Amino acid sequence: LGRDLKVPIIVQREPSLSGYVNSKTLFVAISYSGDTSETLTAFRGAESRHASLVGVGTGGKLASLCERFRAPFLRVGSSIAPRAALSQLIVALAAVLESYNLVRSTYGDIAEAGRELAKLRSRIGSGIPVERNPAKRLASEILGHFLVVYSLQRMSSVARRFKNQLAENCKQVAKFDLLPESCHNEIEAWKTYPSHSLPLILRDTEESTFERSSIEAFRYTISRQTKARPIMFRLAMKGRLSRLVGPIFFLDYVSVYLALLMRINPTPTESIAKYKALLKAN
Template structure:
């Protein structure tokens, strides 16, 4: 089965909608996205918010993950609380000192629009991000700052545009420092490391292909910690949407207090199929290292597989984005091994049609 990964032409034949092209372009998209965030006119927003006491991201699916990643990246740099709202109902604590960033790639996401309208009607300061749609139209009508990103992508492939401009804006507003520098560092890293993950690189020399082969036919669970919590979630959702497989994720040390017990009596159909992918960092804190190692010592007696995946890079953001880029390619190659085009998401499209009928 792995032979197909040695044939770039066969890979391309399955990739009818050119998902690999979007993955390959990830570093370039990061720089374009940074430029958008640095150049957008913030004057109307700055007039409305003199002090930021809390921060809220509104979004769903691929449009929400950017807020979660920014929250994880800045967890020890933020001086204000952050909420990522994946819900049509906005948090009740919003006020004139809450900056809300509403993100919907299409601009037409039902849940995000509902929450956005509630926030805007309250008069709280809002920045919106989309490629167009109703979110852009309503932002213009309300006189709000709208950050328009390029269209034509699947939302999950547009991650740089749904995360990095917001981070650049927050740095410009003084919420945190160092974001721009770390994006530029990450782009340099990905430009070098990404070459080893491309279809032209053989399985033996390609870390993404090797991991895809290792995961083929298994039930993966991706585990992260702290700044890799949302990276693990992103890995999971990419395996769901690109590879069309079931996958779950969890986070250390919390999973040591519950999930570990669920492995004691694995159901027969899971025996030998469960494959744990643990995201690691050579600079991880000693206490996190001890927690992960103790977990592995306990579960090694159970009928499951474990693969550790280490981040690369000098800065926190570069290490996060390295693992995201790797995960994107792993999910792509696993789709190829499964014989499916990674782009279509028919179940989501079907659900949206049904939901539209029920809510109309």
Template sequence: MSPVEVDPGRLDDAEALAAADPADLLRCVASAAAQVREARLYTAEAGVERIAQGGRPRAIVVVGTSGSGFAGEMLAAVCGEGCRVPITTVRGHRLPGWAGAADLVIAVSGPGGTEETLTAAVEAVRRGCRLLCVGAAGSPLADIAVQAGMPFVPVRAAGPERAMLWGLTVPLLLAARALGLTDVTAEVLERTAGVLEDVSHQCRPASESFVNPAKQVALELAGSVPVIWGTSPMTGAAAHRFASRLAADAACPAVHGELPAAWHDQAALFDGPFGAGSGGSGGSAEEDFFRDRVDEPEPTRLSLVLLHDVEEHPQVTRRREIAAEFARDRAVPVVELTTRGTHPLERLAGLIAHIDYISVYLALAVGVDPSATIREPEERTP
């Protein structure tokens, strides 16, 4: 018996899906396009272009935890490796020691009250940094921005913070545009919203598993420990997002990385006990034939997920192909997801949307309530 009980039929049963998803996370994932359009309006109303006064900053520090931290990674991925200003994401209380008046700090918190983000935002004001705040209206983070006379972009809650990615990210992208660091225009944002709508249509709950790409991948990954490798900085950020959502939605552990470094650091996994478990017992064929396996649980196996960027480096393409062959030779299942589109934001959006649907469907397929991890553990005083 497998340690994870998978019920493929649940994914095609509308009533079962609704009962297993009490927080309606599938609806939250489907709100991505609306988040893009709404955030664009809120950002314009907030006058975010004010942060460009005084010229281009020396560096940008994005402060945020959970889904808010991913907004920083999304910004860096879209601006690209050639960005003229370094972009750093901080997920703790402290700003880098070098951050000062020449730098821009963007404090992001979906609920607007995350302790780490508030502490860093106050520190940014104390150091004289330029500051942009993004979070819930009427929150402590909004108060900090008002008191400091800095721009604040309100974000409407669309479920748990991890489901608010686009509402949190678009203000950062438009701020970068105001600074001349990216070409995310209104037209690009609308095309991106269209991509998100297309994925939502393909992956909608009413679409049956045999034609629904997210349900198919969820069932392929169920019961395994995914090793998720991106093939560029953009898809490397998506790999991190995937691993985090699998943990939060489906309580599923995963390993993530970016090729080519991930190959050197993690390829040994496929020759280890979890990799061997994918292909059999590790004994001889004769021993395996005569072993009574009725009462033996199936070992936990690995799966390899390759997030293929159409603009990856040619040498990385070769490494990706070798990695897929290497895994298949060891009977490790391989799933490949490919970006589509011309603009980096469109490519990233399609991939992230697919990933978010997969993680929720995986939770539902294995009987995990994806809303169970929404509430963060209460802090304990020492």
């Protein structure tokens, strides 16, 4: 959607707002549960600055605030976990931007992505054996490693999502960073990275000559400094939306298969529940 927008779109992850949020700002609060504390705090702050408000979620306090502030609330369906509702949240955000005439119709992109994801699922689903399942093979390849994920800025949502899925599904810490930024700093640290560290570089199907050269130089340099050979991951998808949601979908499967290889139940998130309980108590 970024290419179609004529105004900046910024992801707000903190409760405190930047000074530019004002009456000309469209503030879209997205919280699956509707009770994410930092989202609610930022939403109240945006209302105090007279921003245009929209809420997206399953209900909770966010829905109540939208009713109180007379702001529209887009309700998404319940899922087994917040991380499983990503597709609904993407569609809801697209609908909001369309309703404010900020982007063209996204129906074609969403429909195309749906068709491509269905084809992808037929290749990586649980019933497909390891020898014909690239997601299962990748899970086996990264088993036992500390994963360091790199991507270009436009693919950073995929890298962040994979890092988070490894944490929630596999209960495993990973990290991600950006290229070519890491070529100017973190590349030096691979001389002393722990031996079980494994770099995974997320590639885009459309890269400039400079981007390709930068990534290859980074891969070559760190491969000479670590015993682990960097994994280059690229998933061929056609549409602009598919180029993001396709790799996310694929790597979601990888995280679940990795959890199963580790004999971990990927569903419960007990530490997150404990954190929220402590936060609420305080």
